[in-house]
Amino acid sequence: MPENFRLDKGGLINRNKKISFTFNGKKYFGYEGDTLASALLANGVHLVGRSFKYHRPRGFFGAGVDEPYAIVQMNRNNEVDPNVRATEQELFEGLEAKSVNCWPNVDFDIGAINNFLNKFFPAGFYYKTFMWPKSFWYKIYEPIIRKAAGFGAASIKHDKERYEHKYEYCDLLIAGSGPSGLASAYAAAQNGARVILAEDKSRFGGSLLTSDVTIGNQSGQEWAEKIISELKSMPNVVVKNRSQVFGYYDHNMLVMSERVSDHLPKTDKYIPKQRLWYIRAKEVVISSGSIERPLVFGNNDAPGVMLSSAAKEYLKIYGVLVGKKPIIFTNNDSGYETAIEFKKNGIDPIILDTRKKASSEIIKEAKELNINIKFSYVVVAAKGYKKVNSADIARISDDKKNLSNIENIKCDCICVSGFWTPSIHLASQSGNKTKFNEEIDAFIPSQSKQKETTLGAANGVFTLEETLKTSFEKGSELSKQITNKENKVSVPTIVEKKSSSHDKFWCVPLPEGKNYKRFLDFQNDVAVSDIQLALREGYRSIEHVKRYTTLGMATDQGKTSNLNGLQLVSDVENKVVPQVGHTTFRPPYTPVSIGAIVGREVGKHSKPTRKSPMHYWHEKNNAVFVDAGVWLRPRYYKQGNENLFEASKREAKNVRQNVGVCDVTTLGKIDIKGPDAAEFLNRVYTNAWLKLPIGKARYGVMLREDGIVMDDGTTTRISESHYHMTTTTAQAANVLSHLEYYLQLVWPELNVNVVSSTEQWAGAAIAGPKSREVLQKLFPDLDVSNEGLPFMGYMEGNLFGVHAKIFRISFSGELAYEVNVESDNGNYMWEKILEIGKEFNIQPYGTEALSTLRIEMGHVAGSELDGRTIPYDNSLEGLVSKKKDFIGKRSLRKSAYVEVDRQKIVGVVPLDKKTSIPEGSYIVKDAKAKLPNPKLGHVSASCWSVEYDNPFSLAIIKDGKNMIGQKLFAMSPLKNKTIPVEIVSSHYVDPKGERVRS
């Protein structure tokens, strides 16, 4: 039965609700309102992990975000959560956690041998030790390091938890609900400002929960409760606990992570585990408080050594004693507050104060309580491996250089206080030029770059009276500027004990003949000797020292270590701290789970899915879908046991022999109107557009200014000044932006308007020799003969009561039409076409058959118009006007574009007429040439020609014009294939284009 460290009463926990949990497989009990840390400490568990480098035993050092040691792995809701700080994890029934960074277990950790070999793990050990012999790296060093180092193990499964993002706007965002946060929020709320008050912990109030103060006629805690409940009742205020503002970005955009369900046994359905808030605030108040600084002495990392403020918090909030025989080691008055709390709860502490003498109200109270106080005394070294059991203490000389009267005294914990470090992280992230404040030996915010104000302890103000006064004022002032309202708030009377000034001493010298490790960075195991070594080796810049020693680089980002590290560098270097400067603070302030950052954008939600109005018909008719940009398109319609190859061949063949219908809704469509529309098209496309008659379509190619083909498609003149443009599915958005760019910025004098109409129209391509018969039956009143509706003709009609646009255009190379109806009528049209076409053996065809049809016709598409080819490369030079100017024309004169052996599109057929050529294959002259084999070009698209029943590919190769008839090789190093091929014309089927005009 473990010893009980829980007091009989006191604390903010709910003693009526007992909670069971397991740690490292062992069952314990705690109470509702506990953290995992407080519950373990109540059970006397101090050993929770191993350190990163030396695998030294680790306990608890803090009670919140600053915790460097107590990182555990959680099993919750059937998911693994690595790297959870036990000091922040709230207890719930059935919680399961275990230690990390120890193997095989926390009590016997094989990595701890590093501790005895620590001579070999000095600063920069990664850089030095594992450099040679090289062969050792893969086989010996790396596997061992991987197994023995690192913290929690991430799950390799898909994370089933739900994470959400939320966007919010406010007048004031206030980060931290301590005295300064509460006061500024209250004052701003009274002025009608929209306020968001964020608190990282589950309880609001910050230091008010543990400090012995009176505000008005209430205790600090009561006052905090009253303010919070008032704020919660106001419609203009959002109050959030368990929410950490972790990043301060440009233009007052802050990001906050809310732990919505982490404190519950499982996440409810439709409720997120965590929620990420993107908050744009007009003003930001940083009220993030301060973190106590450690004192540095021998073995100061042993379990049982912790911050005195943490010991006080465990006592006052959780009713837990971190020890029953405490040493309080302090250089300021804060340690006395902790000692007084121990004493009031029947425990006899001893205070070692580094100062020669000091007097204040707090010290007086401690003396009156008969607490044993030793001035000019220090802890030299903690003793005990898995838990402190005694300490060597000594008298220290006035110049702090010499130790005397070294003696060993029994203890079970050492609570240290080395004064306070303001949490300036958010201010620093915002671009604030921080400054060093000599009085408190720490950096505080100075010149703001963005709209932020730091208040209270985060600003280096450590008295409650001044904090509340300035915070009420600032909250009122900042909000008044926004709301133009002012409701004065009166500052209550405050009673607090005055402190005396702290001692600048923080690092205990080593006694003669002893070589204790004195740690600065507790998570990354950076000791005083490592910094000294780095400096001896010539590192000067604090940024370099940081990277070489890994000081402050662990998951706690050096919240407890940064300032002591700086002090040490400046001491050794004989500089003052402001000259050394601090390393840059970057987001996130505390670790954020990847899941929260990704939010809902996972799996099929990682991009939007667009579906045509005929989608559900496709689904019902066994379509197998393929992603085409953000669209889902039928790739083929499966019949029986067909595979992709068989189905697409059947569909393509049916188009060549009978008639097929294809959903072409996804094509980009742009409506162009205005008196100058023809002139505009004439500048956008490479070919001539001024003389296109009404009711006619034309194929066009558009270039970028650098001469590269941007897109192709047909544009139809609907009426005098109204055109209907189509683009490829993939380029639709780019083309619209491109047109808008020229109309708005380059030729604003052109009177033209463009608007996307892609979603307004559903399209069906009816293709094949029998397509006219189908069309005639669909529109019995129209003359759709070759004369009535010739190739590239356009007319409008009535499709069984539905208005339709009919274009005689063809991508398949067959006689073909495209029918467009309003999207809502898309499925109606589709079903009518299939019903009418039944007697002509109509079949739907997917993108795979569509590709086959266009490839064997030599029609270019995205795989040829790949952002690297000019019109000539695609045999489109006939569409390039010599007479008029257009976008990109001047670039076509570039010398590389007019070389006589310039690349050009060709057809490729395997000599054996059997072996399909993988797309992306190289075309080479000599298959056996020495590597690197000079390539002539690449295969851009491949299909099985249904016309000739053999493989056929398109390729873009050097001097393609003169290559027809040559025997070459297609090589695919990826597929390990070498295929002898013949180069043929890219127009493999119907080279004269008679079918489309038939």
Add this chain to the structure above:
Amino acid sequence: MLYILCPHCGLRPQTEFSYGGDATVKRPELNKEISDQDWDNFVYLRKSPRGKHLELWQHISGCRQWIKVERDTLTHEIFTTYKASENT
């Protein structure tokens, strides 16, 4: 994330915009002879200043207007925004 004042719509987050590069580049006139050098400079050559930069953004998820934004490339401070038609 930047907060950009669209002269047509008001303050909008950066995610609604797409970047369009240097706004001071002027396209050569159509049908006018131009040297290879001048054409190449227009197509390819851009300054990459540290500090103030007049650039184009399109409010693609809003009014779809191209606008000119004067921004500090170092600090991201935005000084002024202009409509496409406005002189800077």
